[in-house]
Amino acid sequence: MLNRANLSASRWLLLVATISLLVALPVLSIFWLAFFPEENIWPHLLDTVLFHYVSSTLILAGGVGLVTLIAGVGSAWLVSMCQFPGRRLFEWALLLPFAVPAYVIAYVYTDLLEYAGPVQKSLRAWFGWQTARDYWFPEIRSMGGAIAMLSLVLFPYVYMLSRAAFIEQCGSIRAASRSLGCTPWQSFLRVSLPMARPAIAVGLSLVLMETLNDFGTVDFFAVRTLSVGIYDTWLSRGNLGGAAQIACSTLIFVVLLITLERMGRARQKHFVQSPNSQRERYVLCGWRAGVALLFCGLLLVAGFIIPLLVLGGYALSNFSSYWSEDFIQIASNSLLLSIAAALVSVLLGLLLAYGKRLQPKRPVRLLVGFSKLGYAMPGAVLAIGVLIPLAAFDNAVDAFLREHFDISIGLLLSGSIFAIIFAYTVRFLAVSTGAIESSLEKVTPSMDRAARSLGRNSWQTLWAVHLPLVRTGLLTGGLVVFVDCMKELPATLLLRPFGFDTLATYVYQFASDEMLERSALGALLIVLVGLIPVILLSRSIGWRRGEERTALASSEAPALS
Amino acid sequence: MFTRSLFQKAIATVGLIGAIGANAAEQVNIYSYRQPFLIEPILQEFTEKTGIETKVVYASKGLNERLQREGRNSPADLVLTSNTSSLMDLLNKQLTQPVSSEILEDNIPAQFRDKAGNWFGLTTRARLIYASKDRVKPGEITRYEELVDPKWKGRICTRSGKHPYTLSLIASMIAHHGEAETKEWLQGVKANLARKPQGNDRAQVKAISEGVCDLSLGNSYYFGKMITNKEQPEQVDWAKSVNLIFPNQKDRGTHMFISGAALTKHAPNRENAVKLLEFLSGADAQYAYAEKNFEFPVRPGTARSELIKEYMGEFKEDDLSLTEIGSYVPAASRMVDEVRFDF
Numbered sequence: 001m002l003n004r005a006n007l008s009a010s011r012w013l014l015l016v017a018t019i020s021l022l023v024a025l026p027v028l029s030i031f032w033l034a035f036f037p038e039e040n041i042w043p044h045l046l047d048t049v050l051f052h053y054v055s056s057t058l059i060l061a062g063g064v065g066l067v068t069l070i071a072g073v074g075s076a077w078l079v080s081m082c083q084f085p086g087r088r089l090f091e092w093a094l095l096l097p098f099a100v101p102a103y104v105i106a107y108v109y110t111d112l113l114e115y116a117g118p119v120q121k122s123l124r125a126w127f128g129w130q131t132a133r134d135y136w137f138p139e140i141r142s143m144g145g146a147i148a149m150l151s152l153v154l155f156p157y158v159y160m161l162s163r164a165a166f167i168e169q170c171g172s173i174r175a176a177s178r179s180l181g182c183t184p185w186q187s188f189l190r191v192s193l194p195m196a197r198p199a200i201a202v203g204l205s206l207v208l209m210e211t212l213n214d215f216g217t218v219d220f221f222a223v224r225t226l227s228v229g230i231y232d233t234w235l236s237r238g239n240l241g242g243a244a245q246i247a248c249s250t251l252i253f254v255v256l257l258i259t260l261e262r263m264g265r266a267r268q269k270h271f272v273q274s275p276n277s278q279r280e281r282y283v284l285c286g287w288r289a290g291v292a293l294l295f296c297g298l299l300l301v302a303g304f305i306i307p308l309l310v311l312g313g314y315a316l317s318n319f320s321s322y323w324s325e326d327f328i329q330i331a332s333n334s335l336l337l338s339i340a341a342a343l344v345s346v347l348l349g350l351l352l353a354y355g356k357r358l359q360p361k362r363p364v365r366l367l368v369g370f371s372k373l374g375y376a377m378p379g380a381v382l383a384i385g386v387l388i389p390l391a392a393f394d395n396a397v398d399a400f401l402r403e404h405f406d407i408s409i410g411l412l413l414s415g416s417i418f419a420i421i422f423a424y425t426v427r428f429l430a431v432s433t434g435a436i437e438s439s440l441e442k443v444t445p446s447m448d449r450a451a452r453s454l455g456r457n458s459w460q461t462l463w464a465v466h467l468p469l470v471r472t473g474l475l476t477g478g479l480v481v482f483v484d485c486m487k488e489l490p491a492t493l494l495l496r497p498f499g500f501d502t503l504a505t506y507v508y509q510f511a512s513d514e515m516l517e518r519s520a521l522g523a524l525l526i527v528l529v530g531l532i533p534v535i536l537l538s539r540s541i542g543w544r545r546g547e548e549r550t551a552l553a554s555s556e557a558p559a560l561s
Numbered sequence: 562m563f564t565r566s567l568f569q570k571a572i573a574t575v576g577l578i579g580a581i582g583a584n585a586a587e588q589v590n591i592y593s594y595r596q597p598f599l600i601e602p603i604l605q606e607f608t609e610k611t612g613i614e615t616k617v618v619y620a621s622k623g624l625n626e627r628l629q630r631e632g633r634n635s636p637a638d639l640v641l642t643s644n645t646s647s648l649m650d651l652l653n654k655q656l657t658q659p660v661s662s663e664i665l666e667d668n669i670p671a672q673f674r675d676k677a678g679n680w681f682g683l684t685t686r687a688r689l690i691y692a693s694k695d696r697v698k699p700g701e702i703t704r705y706e707e708l709v710d711p712k713w714k715g716r717i718c719t720r721s722g723k724h725p726y727t728l729s730l731i732a733s734m735i736a737h738h739g740e741a742e743t744k745e746w747l748q749g750v751k752a753n754l755a756r757k758p759q760g761n762d763r764a765q766v767k768a769i770s771e772g773v774c775d776l777s778l779g780n781s782y783y784f785g786k787m788i789t790n791k792e793q794p795e796q797v798d799w800a801k802s803v804n805l806i807f808p809n810q811k812d813r814g815t816h817m818f819i820s821g822a823a824l825t826k827h828a829p830n831r832e833n834a835v836k837l838l839e840f841l842s843g844a845d846a847q848y849a850y851a852e853k854n855f856e857f858p859v860r861p862g863t864a865r866s867e868l869i870k871e872y873m874g875e876f877k878e879d880d881l882s883l884t885e886i887g888s889y890v891p892a893a894s895r896m897v898d899e900v901r902f903d904f
Binding site for chain 2: 048141220224232237240380387392415490494498500505515517518
């Protein structure tokens with residue numbers, strides 16, 4: 001006979017399984033397509049371009065990974081552990097580039113740095129050069145350019161997570177390492193960095209998945225990655241099945257990344273300790289302070305200030321002709337969709353993460369991992385994956401009603417904003433789940449045991465104990481999803497209802513036709529709306545310190561393994 | 562039965578609410594591969610004339626798949642395409658239905674429409690060579706075949722080989738010269754490129770004006786869009802830096818392709834959609850296509866815009882059948898990979 005605990009456990013398993021399968025439906029649809037390709041494309045790809053696709057994908061991912069690691073961890077370390085001029089500003093401002101969509105920053109820098117742009121024009125004027133053959137200037141539309149653009153807007157993922165990890169580290173451990181003779185550098189490399197590794201791995205895996213998925217930037221810069229190969233196989237060869245096969249094989253990378261992330265976490269379980277209240281920062285003076293300022297300043301200026309100025313300039317110069325009723329409608333569409341998707345993603349993410357906490361067994365872990373696959377599917381392919389089950393459902397309901405009641409209701413879900421919200425959820429659930437999981441992992445299991453021994457069931461424990469503790473994780477997850485949805489393009493383009501635009505589709509329509517001016521206002525608004533959560537987010541990382549200190553004051557002594 | 566009729570009422574209500582969203586009043590629902598800036602002015606004119614509202618989803622990829630998945634419940638009535646291959650794909654997937662209309666048959670010459678009435682061409686576009694006024698002498702290049710001449714080394718710009726416009730040109734070369742010869746040609750063009758294929762047709766002309774290259778491939782209407790651009794006057798300068806070359810005038814004629822439309826298989830607003838089709842093929846819309854988009858109307862006798870008369874005049878068109886070109890597109894796509902055109 002099942003006792004009460006087991007019953008509850010199997011209910012959680014059922015819940016987790018239902019959610020995972022639901023959000024995995026689009027991915028499963030793509031797998032299904034992959035099994036029925038119109039022609040076998042692999043021999044041709046192997047003979048011709050596969051090597052180039054794969055190698056440019058690896059170079060891009062490697063480059064972006066390396067740059068975001070250095071930029072993200074480095075700036076997080078400086079801001080959390082050192083004292084230098086401007087530190088308090090950078091603390092939150094380094095998150096700002098996150099609000100800039102990668103395709104927008106690509107348009108902006110192309111506009112600035114190409115041959116006819118203001119930078120090269122001025123250079124030619126100063127030095128009297130006549131043609132492109134008189135001097136060398138880095139080509140912005142290139143692999144290097146793509147790495148730079150993606151890194152500039154993706155490094156905040158790493159920054160955000162590693163900063164949170166650095167803040168939570170117990171100051172006394174670092175003090176101990178110093179007293180044992182470590183220099184600040186050694187203490188950073190041998191103590192702080194390894195302790196922050198799980199958080200850094202999570203941030204990095206998000207960066208890499210975004211990179212694998214990017215189409216707008218690489219296409220614009222003529223870098224032929226696998227995601228370009230997917231669209232090409234689908235659209236110019238008319239082989240959707242073949243495209244699905246390539247998409248599924250890129251999932252191998254992602255499964256590797258997710259495994260990496262999980263291994264990073266599993267190796268080190270440590271629960272929040274009361275952080276050292278007398279945190280001492282290394283005070284940087286002289287050239288050291290200068291380097292720190294320059295490092296953080298460059299990231300902020302290149303990733304945010306310059307795009308903001310360029311877009312702001314264009315938007316203001318024609319503000320009155322672009323600001324209209326329609327534009328306001330488009331902006332509210334974006335807001336509505338993003339808020340809805342963020343709420344749904346946080347709710348589902350919480351259930352998944354908590355279910356996994358209650359049932360940390362293999363099937364549940366696999367199911368939760370499964371629910372994250374959507375994050376790695378190229379947007380337009382995922383959109384087809386969303387269409388397949390939704391349209392099948394709609395048509396089945398309609399057929400049933402026609403047969404039994406002689407009524408036709410047409411399509412209920414596909415072609416509605418439901419389809420877009422569903423697509424966003426499938427795409428970004430990995431983000432919210434990840435944030436909530438890492439938040440939950442820091443709550444010591446003794447809290448659960450205490451609550452349960454006092455007669456609370458799992459739901460009551462979740463409500464009374466965990467929710468207040470992981471509030472920041474929920475907020476972080478929700479806000480990141482919100483910003484991501486504001487920027488999402490390919491799935492929105494394909495799934496939207498008639499006459500329905502979002503800021504992203506609005507920007508794309510003009511920018512892709514080389515009319516950056518006309519798209520500037522929309523792009524600027526995406527960035528500005530994205531700022532609100534980013535600022536909240538940076539404050540929430542700050543809150544965590546005070547809040548968790550009180551919440552955990554009475555919990556058991558820190559366990560560090 | 563009581564429960565059944567109650568349920569029926571409830572469903573009818575839900576259906577009604579849904580209907581208000583998708584099928585209210587007089588309207589046509591359009592899936593459009595053509596960009597809003599090309600289509601919207603003409604659709605507005607249609608609504609003003611007939612009172613029929615148009616609703617559009619614009620996307621550059623995946624609309625055929627969406628239509629296919631939505632099946633008989635799809636709200637879409639018409640698909641507007643910007644090239645031949647998406648029309649052919651619609652046909653292959655059996656997503657269209659035939660229209661027989663005397664107006665359409667009168668307006669659109671037979672070579673620009675499907676015999677069975679499953680698709681209709683609305684405008685034609687020419688694939689031109691744009692040549693720098695300063696650095697390319699008139700008459701220095703007159704044929705697509707001459708793009709491989711070693712004297713153009715490092716002087717040609719083009720968009721991706723995988724873009725439907727490029728594929729269509731390559732497919733027409735295959736139709737005329739066979740695969741082996743075309744492959745040699747494509748390799749020759751690649752060898753002469755000034756930079757990796759990138760950007761759209763407009764970006765290539767810009768590159769010529771900047772001195773990055775001297776020749777580019779591009780569609781005819783981009784020229785009109787640039788030289789009349791009031792919002793971005795610098796585009797006028799780009800356009801003024803080039804001459805338009807209509808290739809192969811002394812032999813088969815310039816490569817043409819069409820933008821077109823097809824009625825969807827399950828079009829819920831069939832009558833209105835046919836009205837829109839007829840409107841698009843009619844004198845006013847055809848003139849608007851020429852006047853506002855600088856495309857070539859399919860309807861014989863449509864007045865040409867002043868600008869087209871001034872810059873493009875009369876020229877010889879390659880009259881190769883679109884179906885034949887379409888059949889070579891997959892081979893063209895394979896070839897682009899084989900010569901690693903885009904890398």
